[in-house]
Amino acid sequence: MALQSLDITARSATTTPSPGVRETQKVAKLIDVSKCIGCKACQVACMEWNDLRDEIGTNHGVYDNPLDLTDKSWTVMRFSEVEVEQGKLEWLIRKDGCMHCADPGCLKACPAPGAIVQYSNGIVDFHEENCIGCGYCITGCPFNIPRISKKDSKAYKCTLCSDRVSVGMEPACVKTCPTGALVFGSKEDMIQHAEERIVDLKSRGYKNAGLYDPPGVGGTHVMYVLQHADQPQIYNDLPKDPQISLLVELWKGVLKPIMSLGLGLAALTGFLHYVTVGPKETEDD
């Protein structure tokens, strides 16, 4: 999504500050898994608001439909049947999509200036007009979220309805959720709301209930209330301690500046060698 903005905190492949005089409040979407009934109204609202219609797929014998995120399906419900304790089957339904990391791996990996931006409210947004289709965002993302379109080779993902949020509305999925499993507001308020929910869940026997706001990526602007926060992986492989891969950190944090400098120094060394030592000439010349 592209919007003229004065509240940009970070911009991909950009080494100088971006327009950022306007400070906005940090926002967050809270997904309370314990309240989700898997109705997929959020999926519908997402395609409605963003005006996207995915291919009609096939039924794979499970509720997950579509089976995975795509360039046109920016959020999907993932259904897991888990026997958390012996004899106690639980149906865990997780709304998957971009987590809007405070330290976004996609943005770190992206080589195209301004193809990925992070607003001061915490939303991480793709500006597809600047996208070159290299797929580095996929390499950088610890949650396996971005998808490259087969039609235009641009990367797409949830925008957290940055266009709605910028004019004071909540994301479309939140607006439509019939059970209140999705709530949206300032990150501070959402953490407080989550805490109340966790107290309630604990009083009802979910002793490991907790908030998923993983510190490994600096926290996220999409958070989960999980009944079993001690084992997020049972929610269809939600990573327990997500972080930007060390390989990506090595690539973009260390090799990128050092090797670029190294090439410049190599060329300079050659020049200095020539002006100090001079050429190798044969005696007869």
Add this chain to the structure above:
Amino acid sequence: MKDDDLIERYKPADRANHWLTAITMILLTLSGLALFHPAFFWLTNLFGGGPWTRILHPYIGVVMAVSFWFLAHRFFADNLMTAADWQWMRQLRDVITNHDERLPEVGRFNAGQKLLFWVMIATMLLLLLSGIVIWQPWFAPWFSIGLNRVAVVIHSVSAFALMLGIIVHIYAAYWVRGTIRGMTRGVVPRAWAKHHHPGWYREVSKGAK
């Protein structure tokens, strides 16, 4: 300088093969750097913008790999390291300070050229394999994200090693006077050959007699 003062060093096919490899490598260096560090992103303009740079880079890479494969065959036998080459390497200080008279006898290629040859074999292989893994949109989706992460690191490190090698190669060609003509026109002066590649010069003169 009379014509018979010149001796053939590279055949026309050697030269064509070398320069095809060189041109593709320059294009790959420019487009690769453009996608590596934002300071070089402006180089995408040379290729018609960001998406075109991303599209063209891997195809040019395949051309370079194929071209170099032939080049490696041409020069393979002359690039095997000998005991004298290791001695030459140990005397690198004499090499860079132009004390050529102290160096062991050099054949068709000196140890530095041979080292570049082997660096190129290793890095080209790594670049080709890792490049296929990260090739969007064709092959990257076939491989896991974990493998893509390994591949981008291998690709950038091997490209860096190759570029360093090529910077030295280009500089050395300029530094050692009379060398560039060997690869542009295919001929070098007798004195050049006697001075820089005496082992090779002896062989060539023997054949001529």
